[in-house]
Amino acid sequence: MESVTPMDDAEAIARSLEGDLSAYEVLVARYSALAHRTAVLFGARDEAEDVVQEAFVKAFRHLASFRRESEFRPWLLRIVANETHNLTRARGRRAELTVRLSATAEVKAPDDPEGAAVATDRRARLLEAVRALPERERRAVLCRYFLQLSEAETAQVLGWPVGTVKSRTYRGLARLREEAGHELG
Template sequence: MGTTDEDARVVARVVAGDLGAFEVLVTRWQQVAHRTALALGAGAEAEDIVQEAFLKAFQNLAGFRSGYSFQPWLLQIVANETKNLRRSRYRRQRLEFRLTALFLSDGNIASEDPYAAVLRDERERLLWKTLQELPDKYRLVLTCRYLLELSEAETAQVLGWRHGSVKSRTSRALAKLRALLIPVETGEVTIHT
């Protein structure tokens, strides 16, 4: 995004006492933080997670290392807050989001062929259903790498994993996802709704 230097300047202003400058960071990263919380399983509590993450980021801003990107640092806080939320739930909840909530619409949906739209929606539903069935470590790495489009290094930072773990888990997760989806695509498995 090319905002590392801009973010560093804003962080320096906040640390120097310009508390209003923090609003720049909130405005810049709130949507990404919200999508991250949703993607990691916060569901209806995503807004609360994001608010808590920004509060913790603000409180710990003096510890932010200059020269690093603010985005993965913030997203790591979001990931930790979401993990804490999931841990505290009595029973595990399914993810509550749709692909359209993760990505901004380009406005071309109205002109799309209705048949193609139905097929696309069914594929998306199947992909999300299958993704939700993966173990957490695989779902989390795929979410960070492909839905949030984070680099391997940023994913490692967000999830608190080693770089090698991100690479190997991404590979294993894709293989598991592929193995679950290919029988459906070839008609070998019946989909029940």
């Protein structure tokens, strides 16, 4: 029996460019959940599925322009971020962040009900504080800590220099710390 070797991104991209649609399906399967989470975090809400579908279609159409020495994940997430921005701009109002607990890392609730209530309240206050950040700081914090992207990947996704990612992340975290300090004091 022949063993099946998992296809890495570079091979899937090369085969996709040769017309192998099943190779592109590997990329879609590998990155769909992350792309969906990105769209939701950036404000797509109920339309996240449409944004993700459009992003994958655009990525396929522009795959020939993908720089092979780059990583596929941040390139794709930049397309998702742009599609989400286009959607929210088309709505005609400021993008509003809708973060669902399922979009964040799984957090095990404490065994005691009081502890669970406190943990839930803390998460809700943190998410409200993140929603209240200025858009650019919010996007930097979301990419770095909710999507767990590196500074370089965040820069690529958002189309910013790495220094800008660092400063906006720093300012966003400082505002969150300040907010936490106000609630404790």
